[in-house]
Amino acid sequence: MIRVDNVTIGYGTTSFIKAVDNVSLELGSNEIVGIAGESGSGKSTLMRAIYGDFSTGLRIQSGTIEGQFTDPQTGAVTQAPSTDFRKLWWDQISYVPQGSMSVLNPLMKIEEQVIDGLPRRERQGSRSELRARIVKFLSGFGLGEHVLDVYPHQLSGGMRQRVLVAIAAFVNPRLILADEPTTALDVVVQKKILLMMVEIQRKLRNTLVLVSHDLGVHYQITDRLVIMYKGQVVETGPTTEIFANPQHDYTRNLIASLPRLHGQRATDRVGA
């Protein structure tokens, strides 16, 4: 459904700073794929390129990223390179960028920003009807109506992040890209958000890409794992296999540095 073919990505026009170096990978239509790797390894750059956001000066120097999305209702197929994905944003493709505070406007109440971000087809009915649908949807994740009526700073980091993840799912996207959605949150909140994401993916049977530098997070919910190191993919495979038998030195070190992992994976509990 998404095919990344030998892409090299970087920043700048006069001098090119390479951030992702000749990466290839495929994202299937019903799976949770994790992208792991230390800070600066190119995870966010790869995510932005897949999302098709070139506003930060990001440039695909060589290679291609192609997507094919099938609408589960109509069966209609959309095929496009990621340079054209913009027209699919908040429709087929949702994105939860790194740093929830920076993506929300501090001067706007949550309701306004949520509704502004939705595609026109969602905004066709009356405002109160749309609000009612959003409230109902949020309540499915244990989020009360009041979250819509406050400014971002009035919500805790975990709460803001849960709202962003829920809203990303509201449009029934075929692809959700979440960049470090649980970073800097405490373990309890982290777990809530991870479970929420598994639930969303199991319900929509779509593609969820989860970026985290934390392998413990990946262990919880990902089906497949892509390990990046210095802009390259050094290892990829089913998450449980990588944990059981890491091939690359870098992956081995990452796993060895984890505190002992306890209990079942969250995906085992939520069920496939």
Ligand code: ADP
């Ligand atoms: P990660 O998400 O794994 O921490 P990034 O994709 O953010 O890694 O960064 C990869 C490399 O690209 C780093 O060397 C970083 O400095 C560089 N980089 C990231 N964003 C930009 C940008 N907007 N302009 C220039 N260089 C950038």
Ligand code: MG
């Ligand atoms: Mg990053």
